[in-house]
Structures are given as structure tokens and as C-alpha cells.
Amino acid sequence: xxxxxxxxxxxxxxxxxxxxxxxxxxxxxxxxxxxxxxxxxxxxxxxxxxxxxxxxxxxxxxxxxxxxxxxxxxxxxxxxxxxxxxxxxxxxxxxxxxxxxxxxxxxxxxxxxxxxxxxxxxxxxxxxxxxxxxxxxxxxxxxxxxxxxxxxxxxxxxxxxxxxxxxxxxxxxxxxxxxxxxxxxxxxxxxxxxxxxxxxxxxxxxxxxxxxxxxxxxxxxxxxxxxxxxxxxxxxxxxxxxxxxxxxxxxxxxxxxxxxxxxxxxxxxxxxxxxxxxxxxxxxxxxxxxxxxxxxxxxxxxxxxxxxxxxxxxxxxxxxxxxxxxxxxxxxxxxxxxxxxxxxxxxxxxxxxxxxxxxxxxxxxxxxxxxxxxxxxxxxxxxxxxxxxx
Numbered sequence: 001x002x003x004x005x006x007x008x009x010x011x012x013x014x015x016x017x018x019x020x021x022x023x024x025x026x027x028x029x030x031x032x033x034x035x036x037x038x039x040x041x042x043x044x045x046x047x048x049x050x051x052x053x054x055x056x057x058x059x060x061x062x063x064x065x066x067x068x069x070x071x072x073x074x075x076x077x078x079x080x081x082x083x084x085x086x087x088x089x090x091x092x093x094x095x096x097x098x099x100x101x102x103x104x105x106x107x108x109x110x111x112x113x114x115x116x117x118x119x120x121x122x123x124x125x126x127x128x129x130x131x132x133x134x135x136x137x138x139x140x141x142x143x144x145x146x147x148x149x150x151x152x153x154x155x156x157x158x159x160x161x162x163x164x165x166x167x168x169x170x171x172x173x174x175x176x177x178x179x180x181x182x183x184x185x186x187x188x189x190x191x192x193x194x195x196x197x198x199x200x201x202x203x204x205x206x207x208x209x210x211x212x213x214x215x216x217x218x219x220x221x222x223x224x225x226x227x228x229x230x231x232x233x234x235x236x237x238x239x240x241x242x243x244x245x246x247x248x249x250x251x252x253x254x255x256x257x258x259x260x261x262x263x264x265x266x267x268x269x270x271x272x273x274x275x276x277x278x279x280x281x282x283x284x285x286x287x288x289x290x291x292x293x294x295x296x297x298x299x300x301x302x303x304x305x306x307x308x309x310x311x312x313x314x315x316x317x318x319x320x321x322x323x324x325x326x327x328x329x330x331x332x333x334x335x336x337x338x339x340x341x342x343x344x345x346x347x348x349x350x351x352x353x354x355x356x357x358x359x360x361x362x363x364x365x366x367x368x369x370x371x372x373x374x375x376x377x378x379x380x381x382x383x384x385x386x387x388x389x390x
Contacts, residue, residue: 079308088126091146096334098122100327147294157374160236163360166289171202199297201328204335206248210265217356229264238364254278270338
């Protein structure tokens with residue numbers, strides 16, 4: 001419009017000047033062109049101003065469009081492959097571990113619309129813990145839940161160190177995703193390229209269940225308890241260092257041995273004792289917190305690598321965003337329930353102090369020397385620093 005008005009004005013001026021005998025027609029034409037040019041420049045300036053505003057609108061629109069990952073949504077699957085995963089573990093059906101396995105089954109089948117299905121075998125139906133780990137290594141089993149430690153790789157012996165980590169929340173923070181300790185551990189497990197770590201959270205402690213009272217560590221040591229435990233070179237050594245006497249006893253004979261006094265105590269997680277037939281023969285739960293067990297979830301690496309990329313992304317996303325936390329909280333709650341069940345059954349709880357734990361670590365010096373030879377000084381120094389152990 002500005003350009004049109006300028007042209008009209010120029011023509012009017014030219015006509016006026018001709019009528020009055022002024023400048024020649026060429027001068028009028030020059031002025032008209034000049035006015036037209038000015039109008040064109042104004043138009044171009046306005047157009048440039050409008051153009052400069054466009055990128056701002058585009059950037060705003062892009063910022064408002066978030067990807068599924070940014071929204072915390074599950075990856076969208078485009079693959080149609082039908083896959084079944086066999087998951088084995090040795091914990092009871094009522095355990096937190098089994099609840100985590102069933103939750104994984106429920107969520108991945110839901111999100112994949114049954115393109116990925118899971119079959120769970122609990123309670124050692126497919127063999128011992130060691131056999132299940134070997135099955136995952138061989139590829140005859142796709143997934144397994146198991147603790148960490150020497151039976152997976154001797155360099156993981158630091159998980160068998162007695163009274164090293166005595167607080168489950170502390171352990172959860174130290175070995176959370178992205179931490180130096182977690183990465184170090186995953187690198188060892190995955191180094192042979194046959195196992196992939198999907199999850200790794202602390203499940204609870206092995207404790208001491210006794211027919212005799214020991215108010216603190218020194219009292220426990222003085223009692224020279226005749227104790228049943230899961231024997232290995234490390235456990236045999238540290239119970240000896242703590243003044244206790246190894247007393248191998250068949251599970252079916254525990255009740256009789258406790259009654260006859262040929263057995264004073266045994267060490268175990270809470271859940272293994274709650275429904276035991278010999279529960280009434282025990283009087284005390286001495287919370288030695290001497291070995292932390294872990295809910296490690298492992299998958300055969302070749303099987304994982306063979307899955308479509310979007311299936312891999314969904315599995316990883318589930319563990320990272322939902323199931324790590326679910327497994328940890330379920331284990332913690334289950335431990336509290338089992339502890340309350342033991343109290344309701346009449347067992348007295350005896351808590352040890354940090355001084356007790358420090359003394360137990362000190363007395364288990366020979367075990368720590370063995371562990372350091374297997375695990376190496378680097379990881380032990382990392383743990384000592386993280387736990388502020390001198």
C-alpha cells in the first residue's frame with residue numbers, strides 16, 4: 001500500500017509540474033522512480049522485520065514438542081519379533097526377588113503387547129544358584145537373579161568381606177547407577193562378554209540366629225558358639241576369627257541339634273528363618289549384618305545382543321526407571337516384615353554398634369588379606385575411602 005501511494009503521489013506531482021510549466025517530463029519521471037524506490041525500501045524493511053520474527057516462533061514450537069524419553073515414557077516398539085525370556089532364581093515364591101521377577105514379567109508383557117513374554121522359575125526349580133549362573137553363561141537360561149561375590153568372579157570377593165557394609169541404604173547409594181563402584185563392578189561381570197548386568201541392588205543381610213544371648217560382639221566371641229553356616233574358605237575363616245566353631249548340620253537335623261545343644265546358632269537371611277520348623281528352638285536375632293546379599297539381575301549377553309534394538313531399549317528403560325527402585329523398596333519392606341514376624345514369634349532382637357562392627361572387621365584381618373589378593377588393592381581402597389574406614 002505504501003508503494004502504491006508513493007507512485008500515485010509521484011504521478012500527481014509530475015502532472016502538476018507539467019501544467020505549471022515547471023521541470024520537464026524527465027525530471028518528473030525521476031522523482032516518481034525515487035519515490036517508488038523509497039517505498040520499496042520501506043516494504044523490504046517491513047518484510048525483513050517479519051522474517052526475523054519467524055525463527056523465534058519456530059524455536060518455541062520445537063521446545064514445546066518433547067520426545068518420549070524426555071517425558072519419561074517407555075520406548076515405542078516397532079519390531080514384531082516374538083521373544084520368550086526364561087528367568088530363574090532360588091528365592092521362595094513369597095520373596096521380594098520373586099515379586100521383582102513377576103513385576104518385570106507384568107510390565108514388559110504389558111508394554112510390548114505380549115511380543116516379549118517371561119517365564120519365571122522360583123525356588124531353585126532349575127538348579128542351584130551356581131547352576132543358574134552357569135546356565136546364563138551358557139545361554140540355556142536367559143535371565144537369573146543372584147548375589148554378587150566370589151562365585152561369579154574371584155575379583156568380586158569384596159562383596160564377601162565381613163561387616164564391610166553394614167547399612168543397606170548406604171550400600172544402595174554407594175552402588176547406584178552411574179557411581180564409580182557400580183561401574184567397576186559391572187566391568188568385571190561383563191568383561192567375559194557372556195553376562196550383561198540389568199540391575200544390581202542390595203537385598204538384605206545374613207544375620208546370626210542363636211539359642212544363646214550375646215549382647216555385643218565380645219560376648220558373642222566369648223560364647224564360642226557352635227554355629228552352622230554356608231561353608232566356604234572365607235566364611236570358615238571369619239567365623240573362626242570370631243571365636244565360633246563350625247558345626248556342619250543337615251537342614252533336617254537343625255531342630256534336634258538345637259534341642260540337644262550340639263548346635264547353638266546358625267547364620268541366614270531373615271526370610272529363610274521365618275517359616276523354619278526349628279524357629280521355636282531359637283531365642284535371639286543377633287544383628288551381625290556380617291554379609292550383604294545383593295539382588296543382581298543378569299542376562300545372557302548373546303541373547304541380549306540378538307534382540308531388536310527397540311526391545312533392548314525397553315528392557316534397559318524398565319530397569320533404570322522403574323524396577324531398580326521397585327526391587328530395592330520391596331526387599332527393604334520384606335526385611336522389615338520378616339523381622340517383625342520373628343519378633344512376633346518371640347525372638348529378641350540384639351543390635352550391634354559401629355564399634356562392634358569395626359572390631360569384627362579388625363578380627364577378620366586374615367579374611368581381608370585373602371580378599372585383597374583376589375579383588376586387588378584398587379577396589380578395596382575405593383571402598384575404604386567411600387565408607388570412611390581407616
